[in-house]
Amino acid sequence: MSTGWTPGLPAPTHDDLNSCVQCGLCLPHCPTFRVTGLETSSPRGRIAAMRAVQNGEAPVTGEFTRFTDECLACRACEPACPSSVPYGRLIEAARIQTEANRPAHERTARRAGINGVIGHHRLTRLAGWALATGQLLRLDRLMPRHLRLASPRITFRGMRLPLPRSTGMGPTAMLLTGCVMDIAFRPVHRATLDAMVRAGYRAVVPGRSGCCGALAAHAGEVESARRLARQRIIQMEGAEVVVVNSAGCSAHMRTYGHLLADDPEWAARGQALAAAVRDAVELEAPPGRRVEGYVAVHDACHHLHAQGIGPEVHRTLRAAGATPVDLGDGGRCCGAGGIYAVLEPGMAATLGEQKARAIIATGAPVVAVANPGCAIQIRNHLDALGSDVAVRHPLEIVD
Template sequence: MSWVTDFAPERDDLDSCVTCGLCLPFCPTFRLTGDETASPRGRLAAILAVARGEQPVDERFDEMMSFCLQCRACEPPCPSMVPYGKIQERVRAELLVQRPSLRRFLRRLVLGRGLASPTMLRTAGIGVAVAQRLGLTRLVGGPTGRSLRALRRVSLPLRPTRGRSWEPRGTPVGTVALFSGCVMDVWFTPVHEALVDVLRVAGYRVVAPASQVCCGALAAHDGAAFDAVRMAAHNVRAFAEVDLVVVDAAGCGAHLRDYGHWVDGGAELAAKTVDATVLVARLLDDGALPELEGDRGEVAVQDPCHLRHAQRIVEEPRRVLRAAGYVPVEIDDLGLCCGAAGIYGLSYPDTSAELGRRKAAQVRDSGASVVASANPGCELQLRGHLDVGIEVRHPIELYRDALLDELTA
């Protein structure tokens, strides 16, 4: 038996790999193990063997695929432009059907249903806020406990952005829609608020459509393809009336910009979606936002995989940080994954923790007391592995703080 779902990997995509191996040095799981079966080339060979009916979708195949972080670091160096992320999402859809398990079923419920439900998200947000105040997060062990303790203090009452709008400060120049996301809108609201502040100063009216839902990235990465399609279709409708959509979470942005693979109308939404650092860098270049005076010191830059590898966005976060008066410091890591990778830590806690420790060591070695990261999962992973005293902030927050300092000086 080969593939059984409508989401099977496309043969042309698989055949585009010329087995050159140029991707291998960039793959975190290959670097950790030195094992060809944990490399992009090895995984693609196994997927092709299944497509040809030469190999079953068995436990070994499942393990080879599931060990992949879906970080997409193998895509930029690939001379054949193999769409590895898309292939892997389709393999996961096959695994959900061909390798059913209770864990997969529960993950699908949470990622495919729970994250799309504003009620569930609000409940989770309030639950975490209460647990933080009662000190209960200390009682949770493992990677979940580490992530919970690494969360910012969640505000009570919650301050979700979905359904709200903000008027520009000064002369209006246009309207931009904010992609609120799922956990971003309950646990990372300060990042949204910073972005809204900056865009208002640049003259934008900001709207966060009430009918938007989770982007579906985590569902897609875990094989819940039908749920991912449903969420994508929902968002295509929610953002149909706007010309520009801004996203401040790298994982959501990468997935929205891949919507063309997922749903009719997805390519149109993808084309008008822009990462927050790209939009702010553009506004700086146009003179709509100021280059700020002052020396705020060094900031280590962590490149989220779904910003650097999936969207190829590297310069813009640094541009924004320089404009805020910081000196960006490279952590010289080839942009290797920090090990967060969505919910990877639940399945492979040791690998996730090892990558997290390595990334934290690189940040520490930089000597900076602040690290900038533009993705919520990376933020949690970094804070979970860093010493108290090294701040983890979104680049837009650092720019907003400097901007408000200047405006109120």
């Protein structure tokens, strides 16, 4: 049997595909299926499509690319699956295949953003300056709506907010400053460093930190992802723990072992770094201040589904005296999905608006969001609905 996968590249494996018995229990948990009702936008459908390619019944281009592009990779299907199908692994492998087969002009545009800008710290900062300038001069009104909805709010002051190189006493904990976080969410870094100290660590900010590679991996750019992973390993190995305050990044860094598994020189080092990763909310540091009242909680997919992190956020807030409120939407994805909002604007906007409405319905003045992509998407959709609910990382709320 000849398969439709491009040889020489990672692809969904026979065993992973075989672990799905098509029971359909994933369907109601998939945000894109909830919106479209289409088998083609469900996890079961996408796996069946991968099987069709695997069996040589369909090419990896055209419909297949469209079906897999639409996936948010939120992995809400994984905890719902009684067979524990590794869906996240499947979709990442499928994307490596679709990227390699995408027409050259599309590929260039997609790659420019991920590899060319976000993958390089200086360029990311430059892009941040550009965006901040644009927003200051209100030139962002000229951007297409979907790009505007996907853009973080950036100020020069925020970007210049100084971070200490080292603070506190105890075993060494290094903070991943990252890419988007570092230009748009420095206040979260400050709050995280404070939490690290309260948790009993010596909090260290490594020099010239950068992107963990998550965005590249989600978009199927596996070589970029590996390059960035090696950079982070060099920078951060040796720390007792590596603290990450972006759900997408902590989830991704925990897969470094798998990502570099075929590389004898790096596999063990990848695994070791992955083992040192702590999501910032997992520190469960004592609160820095007392907080009263309701706090809406948006669980990031990369927390809830990819890492099983959820109660930690509630506990952190409760410890400070706040009352966390669930959104009552079953932890549905907000539609941010890394660069998804740029690539699939229609679906992203539908999900973003649903999420914003669910937040407003809680009546809470602030929503806790522990992932930069989600925070950008939610802020922009709350603004679009004229809501002034504040969007904050949970550690910012208790700092």
